[in-house]
Amino acid sequence: MPPDSSKNERYNPRAAEARWQKTWDERGIYATKNDDPRPKYYVLEMFPYPSGRIHMGHVRNYTMGDVVARFKRAMGNAVLHPMGWDAFGMPAENAAIDRKVHPKTWTYANIAAMKKQLQSMGLSLDWAREIATCDPAYYKHQQKMFLDFLKVGLVERKQSKVNWDPVDHTVLANEQVIDGRGWRSGAEVEQRELTQWFFKISDYSEDLLNALDRLDRWPEKVRLMQKNWIGRSEGLALRFMLDPDSTPNKESELEIFTTRPDTLFGAKFMALSPDHPLAQAAALKNPKLAEFIEACKKMGTSQAEIDTAEKMGFDTGIKAIHPFDPNWKLPVYVANFILMDYGTGAIFGCPAHDQRDLEFANKYGHGNTPVVCPPGQDPKTFVITTTPFLDDGRMINSRFLDGMTIEDAKADVAKRLEKETRGNRPVAQRQVNYRLRDWGISRQRYWGCPIPVIHCEKCGVVPVPEKNLPVTLPDDVTFDKPGNPLDRHPTWKNVKCPQCAGPARRETDTMDTFVDSSWYFARFTDPWLKTAPTDLKCVNEWLPVDQYIGGIEHAILHLLYSRFFTRAMHKTGHTGMDEPFAGLFTQGMVVHETYRSKSGDWVEPANVKIDGLGDARRATLAATGEAVEIGSIEKMSKSKKNTVDPDDIIAAYGADTARWFMLSDSPPERDVIWTEEGVQGAWRFVQRLWRLIGEIAAVKAPATRRAEFGPQALTVRKAAHRALANVSEDIARLRFNRCVAHIYECANALSDAIGEAESAPSPDFAWALREAGDILVRLFHPMMPHLAEECWAALGHQTLVATEAWPQIEPDLLVENTITLPVQVNGKKRADVTVARDAGKADIEAAVLALDAVIKALDGKSPKKVIVVPQRIVNVVA
């Protein structure tokens, strides 16, 4: 039912919200000064991509951040709560292609529209610090930092394999390759080697991993995901001798990496990556091998293909010699499952103790020899067929290792081979490897930050001189042809070499947009500074972000890149710390039921009418009555049309109702199901609070605090202060659903108290009611700021509640003189006992044993012992 705000007695959010937003804005109360002496608090929500409209996920995210910001402000902090735009990216270019609108025009129009929407939410943001990453005033500094990183060796240029779309002339991310074809063009994707720019994030693998332990205000889940992503493994780099007569160019050795040197005596074969130099060399002399390698390259990198791909190998004829036995020769294969960019791109295979090696050996008839025996198993009868043994045990079939534990065997092998040298180098070295790969930032696209380098035929790669920054994007570009518009621009890339003044070419690749979002939090601390990315004093005062809030989908890339970037900024003097985010909170998604018509089309919730309950729930098209199938509950998405537009909700119910509902019920880290009933409930509560405060405001209360309070007054005061204590704790711990429950409880208690009051309440009771009203309004202000201002004014205050301090708790009110404890007999609750708060155990025990219910439950038995847990419970054991 659409709310009707026309009646006078009802709260009218449409009028009130606009009015208060204007007042806040005029008084500039959310602007943050960098010289504010109060303790700092930096709360930040992940900034949005300007897609054109905000969605409910934004509403949830920004509401949570706003609650924290308003609470911390009331607690006396200088709060930094800024907003900006992650404004570069592909959708703008797609819009340019599809709708013939310039990416810049499209992006800035979207920013304007979304800013208006965000402002209608009543967020306490410092808009003076607004930044957009597509603004040259922003990306100029990013280019400067790129050059600084280049200087200190954190940037490099190297070849890397990419998915190349031959029709669109672009590089595709793995998720843009669908069944081996480009997602837009449908053309078969090729693997290509391109020279690309990389940030050397792998320089920090160890540090990024170790520092995770200190991020104690991050979700365990995210830390674990990053840990796995970095993927540290300890092992041995080991050089196998090759039989030179079997190798294409008389190569004498092959280096492999293994985490299981203990299983060396179970080795059955060696395997190379198809990209391994030795494999490439062998292929030149063996057309069949070349064919096999070609086939491996066609294999996609997409998940589905990797999952279904069969392990395949090709015997090169090369023989490797076992490091502990010159007479033991192992066949060397090229295998499709060996990655060139991990370890050395070569392994030895021990089928008995590795799933993959076992499959491979079984397929190519190499059998297996178990070398680790499970505890309690007779080595003579221990056989492996299709399941490798991966757990701990004792070494067998391994000559001098027999009887050792895995750990000891690993150490022993390492020790022996480290001592042995060949060509002045040890045969083996202990080594740590990481899964984490360097961050490729080159993108062959227009709408991104230009990489500030120039390619000169004579001088090679030349950085753009700092005085020439920013390298700005040209506006006159076309999108009528595939490929990078910068590359085919008639003049932009033609420049003189800054070193030799000879003809040179500008780099036409732009940066990955993850670069833009890897330092925006630092820029917010002084977005006005023209001469440098950051003011060191400023950035060190504000960072790290005390509370960062955003979606779990950024658990790895964005958060890891930002951690790297902050370190790189530290190294180049742009920050004084390594970790950007001290506290992280990952919120759940906003989900909604899906609906499908008979013809299979998705139907928007706004067009669906629901009748019945439970299993009898039926949905029909509101317009025609046609039956609609109710589908699963899923993340709101345009493709499934199960979205609810925040604009519509705010227009109908106001921002406070939307904010309140987003915080109710579901714990913030879990998904929240958007329901019409839930919004209705929030709306009713907004109106109820307004009536309640109206009733309190109508009470004639004395201006000064009473010396004594009667029972009615005490009840009200206790309810208010208990709510205050609870809400304070739960906001600080981001348990917003519990805050909501406590505010309901407080409102219920005040309603009851007023209901019981006589027509003219006593002065002490009246004073207590006004006090409770003042507290209640300040408690719900972080969640519903507009309603809170309206109520605050109704209670006769001249100030803004948004600038009021958080109420003071009177701890005495939280302590009762008598206390009621549950009484159990043999663990079952049988009675309650009311005793003085400070009653001793003996007194409580005596009181309990005298209770009729206890005597009855004991049924003549004498109690063996009585457990008294102070302030908690009594248990009589018979």
Added chain:
RNA sequence: GCGGACGUGGCGGAAUGGUAGACGCAAGGGACUUAAAAUCCCUUGGGAGUAAUCCCGUCCGGGUUCGAGUCCCGGCGUCCGCACCA
């Protein structure tokens, strides 16, 4: 396959090892009203009983404990993340 999280009424969910189901939603009954909306009051885990009260109950099976939704062991189920990483 590996790693993680979770499993509580009709629903979303509360519950430092200490009264299971706070708070909200939905539902049923009632009041007000010519009527509706709005609002207010009552009931609402299951079972027995007129009632006081009692019994059962947090996915299943064990265990630890005076006491277990919570801790431990073994299952089942759901969700999420990662994955030819040597």
